[in-house]
Amino acid sequence: MTSADIARISGVKPTAVSNWRRRHNDFPKPVAGTDRSPRFDLAQVESWLKSQGRNKSISSNERLWQAFDSVRGAVPPEEALAAVGMILLHQQKHGRSEQSELTRLMAQAGRTFVDVVGVDLAGHVPETDTAGLVTLLDTAVHAVRDSANDVNAASEVFELLCTRFLDTVGRAGFTATPPELADLLVQLAGGATGALLDPTCGSGTILLAAAGHGYRRVLGQDINPAIARIAALRLALRDSTARPASFTVRDADSLRHPATSDDQITAVVSTPPFADRNWGYEDLAYSLTWEYGVPPKLEPELAWVQHALNRVTPSGAVVLLMPPGAASRPSGRRIRRELLTRGALRAIISLPPGLAAHYSLALQIWVLYRPEQDTTAARVLLVDTDGEISGGKPAAIWAQVHAVVVGSWQRFRTDPDNFAERPGIARAVPLADLLDEEVDLTPRRALPLPPPPAVTDDELIATRDQLVGLLSALGDTLPGAIRSPQVNTEPVRTMTLNELAKTGAVFIRRTPTPSPDRTSDAPTKEGRIVTGDDLLAGKPPTKVGDVNADEVRNPPIRAGDVLAPLVARRVTARVATAEDVGAYPSSTVYVVRTDPTVLDPWYLAGYLSSSDGERQAERMGSSLGGHLRVDLRRVRIPLVPIETQRAYGQLFQELAEFTRHLRATHDLGMELASNSIDAIASSLTVAGEPPPEP
Incomplete structure (x- = not known):
């Protein structure tokens, strides 16, 4: 261990x-x-x-x-x-x-x-x-x-x-399907009649979900024999009090060697592998499976789409998890066009980025039906769930996604021609709008956002007057000539913050990053949280969440505390504002509490924000896309007398006030410009539709 x-x-x-x-x-x-x-x-x-x-x-x-x-x-x-x-x-x-x-x-x-x-x-x-x-x-x-x-x-x-x-992470070549995702995919497949097939079943999570939804027969196949055995064992050991379901699991490459079955497969639900260059293009170029066109070598996902449609009975459902590129890559547009015009593709649903543990992309769910003779679909449902998710814990996010996706799909299935559009979220798009040269089926592209509320002339005038007031106040805070306090010309003694912490002059802490593998019985409560992004943007705490309620282990921020981000393009330390007091630091924030009789907080914050302080705080080799990982403990602080520190601190405080006014003026000015542009452009568009032809 x-x-x-x-x-x-x-x-x-x-x-x-x-x-x-x-x-x-x-x-x-x-x-x-x-x-x-x-x-x-x-x-x-x-x-x-x-x-x-x-x-x-x-x-x-x-x-x-x-x-x-x-x-x-x-x-x-x-x-x-x-x-x-x-x-x-x-x-x-x-x-x-x-x-x-x-x-x-x-x-x-x-x-x-x-x-x-x-x-x-x-x-x-x-x-x-x-x-x-x-x-x-x-x-x-x-x-x-x-x-x-x-x-x-x-x-x-x-x-x-x-x-x-x-x-656990780090298993090469295998990614588990989250149970919540498996449940959603199975539910989109519709009624639990006949048999359900997962041709890339992995550890069997989708097959277990199908059995839980009432399928009496589930079939699985996976190229990895060891993982296929685990899937079979999970099904065999399934809770004996649950609804019974028979199963068959095979180990073989489903595209090259699909397992034969006498079962009537009414649904195929799967999360096929992405970007698999060795999917069998050379071996399967002349296969009869490619009813909608031979998939290009770099389009393995479209091979899985056609394989699934080939395995299911007429009017049977196919629900697949797909990468976003499958909906837009030029190499696949011919097959996407065929899927649309022949009535096979019924819905594409975009999930929030990073929703599932092992996926950082905004993955998509494709819902298809094997068309019967002479059947067409006049509309396709496109859904983008990202704009509907308000955040929260994973269980809450999955519940929100489930409600949006299942609700939209059920309403569309009931009456696609009269589906009530939800701007930016869901729309039943006519085929004619999708069959352009690119055949780009990315949901967000076809989901115009609702027009922003119109800004009245009175509101623009009020914003302009407020900006004039800020510009006037900004002039009062402009820094004048630098009047550095007089200090002794002899070399100044320095100590690192770490050394000062050992003497008790400062207390440095950072909230540890929560580990998903570690549980805690410590009581929690809801609290305001200061993040590193808040410090960089000069904003008050913007996040609310669960925090450790033990104020001995997790004390709230107090007046006089110095706050600094853990990762930043430039170190921006600030003394806690009135809005910060009582909030809790996130794991991306340092909190430095000083003994004000030894170290003035404004003096410390100003020095840490200087170029010299930043140079010392930067950890070697820690550049993260232009950002620096900060280690405040290594910064050497000049130890001038406390009266001199306070004089410097007063200057740093005045500059902090100027920075605050400058940022507020900038933000309001950009808001005024943006609203003015929208007010002018509002006469050119109506409800997201193009203007009528002259």
Whole structure:
């Protein structure tokens, strides 16, 4: 287990674990890993914690995860996970009998797997004498025995382990589908009749969602045998109290070697791989699958679209997750045109950027139907969810996306010709508007925003008068000749902020970045949050969210605190304003609290914002797209007498006031210019439509 794991089970911060290692000679020594990332033995750590009076109870599921994490170096994690699933499936089917020899039990589990899943996925099972695998499988067996859920213990334990594995990052060639996305895709496919196919099923999340929505038969195929086995095991171990569903999972390349089936496939739902240059262009150039045109080599996503339409029955639904480029790349316009004119493509839905954990793009959902003879679709639904999302926690964002997408699709399916447009969000677009030379189906392109509310002449005059007042006030704050206070000509002694912190003259803190792998029982409350962007823009706190309610560990900002961004193009420190007081710093903000009898806050903020202060604060090799990562602790502060500091601080405060007025004047001037442009242009357009022909 890592230091972060020890911190999580102990309910402390990782820095506390580092302190234990330095201060306690009897702290367990690393048994694996590296100097920078050591790994420790769970039993030794647990024993040490008990000796220190930290009797934290470690759950069976936590022990199972640590055993699984430890075996990764010796066995591929997918194979280790499949071995656990096979043992648990055997226990679910044949009861929790005592076992005396793990090798014999594993052999029995292999036969049970073949009986339930089929021989195709049996594949290679890791040898039980592999280092660490014995401990892993034994821990899994005990986790089931310790479970309070007698009926679905094996299912519960395996699903928890799968979920945690799928949430980890860095697995080359495999990206898990978030359950919320799988649920949304399946719901868009419509009624749960017949069989549902996922030709790139991965770990089976979409198949599980389909079974949960009422499909009695689900089919999956994946090119990765180890991942396909995990999908089959998740389905086989599915909660026995849920609605039953039969399944078949195969391991093969779906495009080159599609699995045959006698089932009536009424829906294909999938998240096919993106930008796969080796999808089979040379092998499949003359395939009969390409009913809408041979996909160019650089358009693998359009190959998957046609493959899915070919597998589904007439009028069956196809719902695919697609990259945004598939809707606009010139190389695919011929196929997009065919999909539109023949009535196959019914909707394209753009999701918010970065919504799913492993996707940073604004991905799209394509909804298609295999057209029956002589059927056409006069309109296509285009939806852009980004403008409708108000933010919040992931669960809240998914709920908002689900409401917009499902609501729009259901209204469109009911009456596409009379679909009520939502400007900037959803529109039923006539085919004629899309069949231009580019056939660009990007939703935002066809969703004109509602016209901004008209700005009246009176409002423009009021803004102009306000700007005149600001310009007048700005003149009063213009800095005059620099009148630096007199200082001793002898060299000034300096100390770094870090050294000053050790003397108690300053207190430096930064809120740690929350870790998705670490849970905390600390109480929270809603509070205003100052971000690094707020400091750079000269704005008051703009964010509201949950903060640690323990004011000892997370004190609010006080008057006199100096705030500085962690990353910036230029260091911009400021003394907390009246709006800042009572707010909480984000993880992108430094808070420096000074002893005003030793270090004047305005003097400190001014010096940190100077070119010399910025040069010292910049961390070597830390340029991030033109931004600098700031380390305030290394800045050496000239230690002049406190009276001289206050004199300098007064000058810095006057310049800060000038900067505030200058920024306010700039912002209001730009607002006046923008509103004036809109007022002039409003006579040229009406409700986003082009002006009539003369």
